[in-house]
Amino acid sequence: MRLQISHETVYSLTQAASRSIQYLRLTPRVDRCQRTESWVIEGPERLRPWTDGYGNTVHVASESTTHDSLVIRVSGVVTTRDTAGVLPLDDGLPPDMFLRETPLTAVSAEIAGFARPFADTRAAEGDIAALHALMTAQADAIAFEAGHTSVFTPAASAFSTGKGVCQDHAHIFIAACRVIGLPCRYVSGYLAFGSGDVATHAWAEAFVADLGWVSFDPANRQSATDAYVRLAVGPDYAAAAPVIGVRTGGGGEEVSVAVQVEQVQS
Amino acid sequence: MSETAFFDEMHSGGGVRAPYDRYAAWLHSTPVETLKQRHDQANSLFRTVGITFNVYGEDGGVERLIPFDIVPRIISAEEWDIVERGVIQRVDALNAFLHDVYNDQEILRSGRIPPELVLTNDAFRPEMLGLRLPRSVYAHVAGIDIVRIDAKTFYVLEDNARTPSGVSYMLENRQAMMRLFPDLFAAYPVAPVSHYPELLLDTLRAVAPKEVEDPTVVLLTPGQYNSAYFEHAFLAQEMGIELVEGQDLFVDDGDVFMRTTRGPKRVHVIYRRIDDDFLDPLTFRRDSTLGVAGLMAACRLGRVTVCNAVGGGIADDKAIYAYMPEIIRFYLGQEPILKNVPTYTLRRKKDLDYTLAHLPELVVKEVHGSGGYGMLVGPAASKAEIEAFRAKIVAAPDGFIAQPTLALSTCPTFVEDGIAPRHVDLRPFVLSGQKTTVVPGGLTRVAMRQGSLVVNSSQGGGTKDTWVLEKPHARPRR
The missing domain is CATH 3.10.620.30 (C8orf32 fold)
Known part of the structure; x- marks a missing residue:
């Protein structure tokens, strides 16, 4: 199945934060049941990919300037295959x-x-x-x-x-x-x-x-x-959370998440 | 057992052992009042320096002075040769084991160690899987606890591959002894230990990320309420590096920085003295405020080297201990130089049955315990204590190991009524960087109570200066 995915997470902070750091596990794994055609992660000021001990691709996302919201957008196309689970x-x-x-x-x-x-x-x-x-x-x-x-x-x-x-x-x-x-x-x-x-x-x-x-x-x-x-x-x-992070300052937060996964023709 | 059943470091077979010859003559010709005077002087010296130790468990942590004993423990060059080769071999094997269990796991596939003993162990950290570390070193600083039972036989009681402490006592004890007994040092070729901080810094610099020419090294402490804070401050000062807490560091774009008055400064090597669990709230305990968020990313990206590496606890786990001789043979193809204490693993039915039938003779330890807490010393325990411990074992046998009670050697020690034998162990500190080295000496711990075999400072143990005698015509002293 060819799937078009878009996923947006928006954190609105009640007070401005001076620094934040997050681990984003938002990249499809390299597995026998799926193949990634295209994949983009954007939003945070700085993003650097690494691989954790479980073989997950993680991006460490850092913001070092004052911010009152955090937006993480991922999108791409993944082809999957039924392996009977x-x-x-x-x-x-x-x-x-x-x-x-x-x-x-x-x-x-x-x-x-x-x-x-x-x-x-x-x-x-x-x-x-x-x-x-x-x-x-x-x-x-x-x-x-x-x-x-x-x-x-x-x-x-x-x-x-x-x-x-x-x-x-x-x-x-x-x-x-x-x-x-x-x-x-x-x-x-x-x-x-x-x-x-x-x-x-x-x-x-x-x-x-x-x-x-x-x-x-x-x-x-x-x-x-x-x-x-x-x-x-x-x-x-x-250990597998899509987004996990901490920040300095920022008070409370409101999170809104929108995920769309649609089948598209190849 | 009477005291005479034990090997004594100074006296054996009715005579004085060679390494102690001149010292024994001096000791026996020195009036007890003089010794008492030096003992008091030593105490006031340590109070001035401020070496104290927080003891957990009572009154929520009280600060007190660890008893220091003015009678040194003396080791001949030949004896030290065995210990030195033995601990270096042991630490090389520990590092090879750690590299293997976090990468190819050949030892598990070979069947030499039951795989589940590693894989289902809480001390095993999957967060480290597949990571290649500079020089493949995990335990950059290891403390190997050794006891002696006769002239030639040394046993390793325990390996410490996480954040072993006590080296500041080795250094401070020597300084105190040199001030108190300058004449003895003039008469004895005692190998110096004062270059330990320099060697430690060399070790830490040697494992910096490889593209870095002049690495910045910091010491990460949990802060002044930690029992070993004095040591953290002391070592940082001796090495001339920054002593930092988690809040002084931050991760940006995969690099670790230290906040300074002149702006952020990149950090390449972190000598951390906080436990794995608290290192990175995004990977380990979420509620930790002691660590640095993002540190595991920096570590796995190879931007920073954390010393000791995360996950070293699997090597000094008491259940793995039983397999150390196998581990040495597997990785080094050598026979162990130091002996391993026979260990009953109580997850095995046969070992459990034996242990329950022989509790009064055995020492039983919690697999994940340290510091002499949660431990039964059968020969010294009352019937009630043994029965209470039996119930604990039966409730969760997997959590315990048992060992025969070793006849720890004794060393003359200054006590209330003069000089008397007390049991001792020895913790040399092994450094692994470009090569594996150990300064000639270590921390000799002494059980101050008569007959006691528990030397842990948390249990009333004291310390002694450890003199390793240099071979005649050794290289010039530093």
Whole structure:
């Protein structure tokens, strides 16, 4: 599928800031399921690309003159391919390291209780069956509802609330996978035809031996298709966040995000 | 065990060991009152200099003087040769291991170390994966804790590859001793240690980003409330470099700058004395105000060298420690010169069962603990303490290792009622830059309580000056 993407983030500051610095994980990964035809990032005064430990392309964006707003615009064309939600293990990232707990994906007693039965499914019917059953059960248990959580809400509290958005679903799924002994990681990216998504999307990838990374999007009850574009992977949102930054001064902020992902002819 | 069961650095087999011959004669002919006088003088010297140490855990951190002992620990040239070659070998292996686990991971694929022991370890930092560092050095400054059990046998108790401290005591102890006992230094060929700051600066400059000819080096401290702040200020001053806090630095366009009265100045090497977790709020703990936002970008872009490198903790992790002999063989193709203490890894059922059945004989440590906290010394513990610790182990066995209690050597020490033997260890400081070096000496820590085997300053340990004797006809002294 050939996708035309444009994504604009505007931070309006209540007071002027004297300096700001951000990490932007807003460049499609080099993966077997996607190829970037063109891609432009603009807005910040200075932008410099680097590669983080997870192989994500990151731009360090710095502003050193007084500013009362920050605008980040990305746009480009990406061609995707349907891999039935499976990516082979060839990105150099050892799966086992994703078994480590992070503050956002810590397992609570509640999550452990929810996930444990799927360990039996895993033993009886295999990894894939267990992961699909887990995704369905999670989608049933957690209502997709914005306004109850933030990007830094830990899986445990989102699970207790019973409501959340795609980040929460991804975090809960990662925590649940750890309970049944499967490494699982966070993916941030874009989704074409998303239902009501105005921001970037997030889902999860679990590692299945002999197969590779298998994607699960509990918020949409499906594995990734060619409607998905991968930007970054990591153990959780904090490591794969599309935009994360700090500034000196600036008071409060208002953020507005506009994402458009459209299929275009080749 | 009675005290006589231990190897003593000064006396053995009823006689005085060679390195101590003249010193023992001096000590035995000096009245206790004179020693007491020098001891008091030493204390007032240290109060003037202001070396203090914050102790965590009680009253939210109290400042106090680490006891200094006026009796030196003396090491012969031949003994030092073993220690020096041993720690250099060890640190070379640690650096090779770190380079490997963050790049090709050959040791994991070879099966010499269970891969999950590294990959699922909290001390492993995926943020460092695939990064090539100048000269492939990660642990630029390493402190290797060594104990001795007999004339020839040295054990490494622990490796410190993160931000080891204590070197300022090595330097200050020597200065104090030279003022207190000038005659002894005239009589003994004690190898100098005062060039350590110079060597440290050479090391830091040697790992600057490669296009930089005259690198700017700074020392990054968490600030004056840190227990080792004195050392940070001391080393920065000795090296003639800026002592900075996170707020003094900023990242712009991938470069690190220091704020100065004459405007921003580019920084190329950061000798950081703050933990990984606090280095960059955009990568590690978001709530950290001690670090520099953007530092990991600068580091991965090769614009700045952070010393020690992020992620070195995987090399000095207590669970990895057990594999150090294998690590040395794997990377260097050599047999370890210094021994490793046999280690029971309690995540293994067999080791756990053994440990629980032998707690009164063993030392049990938390895998991620340091400073002698959260540690059980079986032979010195009460029944109640052992049972309380047993419950902790059973609740989370993965978090612990156990080792046999070593018969740490003793060294004569000035105590209330005169001179008496106390247990000691030794931490030499190994520098890795253009080459791997160690100044002849280190920090000798002494357990001031009779019979105690815990030398950590946080647990009431003191320090001694460490004299490494030069070989006859050694090169001229600096």
